[in-house]
Amino acid sequence: MRIRPIARGDLDGLQVLAQQAGVGFTSLPDNREFLASKIELAASAFEQRTPKNNRLYFFVLEDETSGELAGCCAIEGEIGHEVPFYHYRLGTLAHSSVQLDLHRTIDTLFLSSDHTGDAEVCSLFLRPEFRGEAHKHLRNGALLSKARWLFIAQFRDQFPGKVLAEMRGVFDDNNRSPFWESLGKHFFPMDFDEADRLTGLGQKSFIGELMPKFPIYTTFMSEEARACIGQVHRHTRPALEMLKKEGLRWEGFIDIFDGGPTVEAYIDDVRAVRHSHLYDVKVSATAREESVSRWLAATTDMQHFSACWIGRAPQDDVITLSEEEAQRLGVVSGDSLRLLET
Structure with missing residues (x-):
């Protein structure tokens, strides 16, 4: 997906x-x-x-x-x-009567x-x-x-x-x-x-x-x-x-x-927005996906934007992708991805 x-x-x-x-x-x-x-x-x-x-x-x-x-x-x-x-x-409107010693607040819609x-x-x-x-x-x-x-x-x-x-x-x-x-x-x-x-x-x-x-x-x-x-x-x-x-x-x-x-x-x-960061992409034929994908990856090109779950965490400033993941996102080694841990 x-x-x-x-x-x-x-x-x-x-x-x-x-x-x-x-x-x-x-x-x-x-x-x-x-x-x-x-x-x-x-x-x-x-x-x-x-x-x-x-x-x-x-x-x-x-x-x-x-x-x-x-x-x-x-x-x-x-x-x-x-x-x-x-x-x-x-909103709230307050109504009060000193003579009757009454005070009411009523909800209103503006x-x-x-x-x-x-x-x-x-x-x-x-x-x-x-x-x-x-x-x-x-x-x-x-x-x-x-x-x-x-x-x-x-x-x-x-x-x-x-x-x-x-x-x-x-x-x-x-x-x-x-x-x-x-x-x-x-x-x-x-x-x-x-x-x-x-x-x-x-x-x-x-x-x-x-x-x-x-x-x-x-x-x-x-x-x-x-x-x-x-x-x-x-x-x-x-x-x-x-x-x-x-x-x-x-x-x-x-x-x-x-x-x-x-x-x-x-x-x-x-x-x-606060916790997502950019990482360099490395594509590896030996990369294997984990059973639970906790990282969301998105590309940095507006017109060809793409996002999907990926199967591993980044190391330092590099995210390693499988060939299938790279194809899904339309990226190659040397490109950048924005990642978020969920």
């Missing part, structure tokens, strides 16, 4: 991912024309033909044996410049675009058949999540100071969002799927036009909806745990549709 930039020939595979991701996965709608434009935007980013504040770096996880796309992930260089990037910011200009790690999806015990030794989810940090570390000057990740919110067994049912549906003349589809297609102006500009008191929402604020979908918990281990934290921002948390950090504080 290896991570690589998405290519123009990946449209069919990407649409399979979009179809399996389903409702609530806003950044990957099942729209072939939109997916084709996303691929083209990503190609322009890796070729550095677009301004760095408008770049989408989109990666796929490829099963080299079958040629299938097992998953995907992406990085938005900077968000909110062309299309506003909205969140709710969870429409916010505070994250304008930040980078975003997004679009992480792993097909169900590539999860679970059968693929545990490959750690596909960790490969998807961590490879992005090595890319950011290698090309640090292309990114701003902060990074965020939006987490999918809670849905019940009927694929219904309690948060949307209690709040969003009262302001948008459409169902959740349509609102989700429009934002996935980049049509977000209606959010600022239709949402109230004043704070929303959460006490007017249902108890079920309030319980969803800052909580994640059951399938999103592993991704959230990986981000938390990298140092991303919830600071009170949530998705305006499903109430899922937005976690964030300063890029230079992210564990994988």
Whole structure:
């Protein structure tokens, strides 16, 4: 398994991912024309033909044996410049009455675009058949999540100071969002799927036009909806745990549709960014892989970026690769790799 930039020939595979991701996965709608434009935007980013504040770096996880796309992930260089990037910011308002000797604090939601200009790690999806015990030794989810940090570390000057990740919110067994049912549906003349589809297609102006500009008191929402604020979908918990281990934290921002948390950090504080280092490559025909691969390796060429697990630790400033590993990464002796111990 290896991570690589998405290519123009990946449209069919990407649409399979979009179809399996389903409702609530806003950044990957099942729209072939939109997916084709996303691929083209990503190609322009890796070729550095677009301004760095408008770049989408989109990666796929490829099963080299079958040629299938097992998953995907992406990085938005900077968000909110062309299309506003909205969140709710969870706040508190205090009310008191001296005459009645009463004091109350009430949670509120403010429409916010505070994250304008930040980078975003997004679009992480792993097909169900590539999860679970059968693929545990490959750690596909960790490969998807961590490879992005090595890319950011290698090309640090292309990114701003902060990074965020939006987490999918809670849905019940009927694929219904309690948060949307209690709040969003009262302001948008459409169902959740349509609102989700429009934002996935980049049509977000209606959010600022239709949402109230004043704070929303959460006490007017249902108890079920309030319980969803800052909580994640059951399938999103592993991704959230990986981000938390990298140092991303919830600071009170949530998705305006499903109430899922937005976690964030300063890029230079992210564990994988701080702890990854460059090593010289040595290719050896006698190198043997270990049973457990604890090292993640990534190349240093943006346009031909590749990342995968490797079977041994570096010695001094040199990493020895097997011929198969070198071929998978597209490197030869004398090249450099960025490594991270996991």
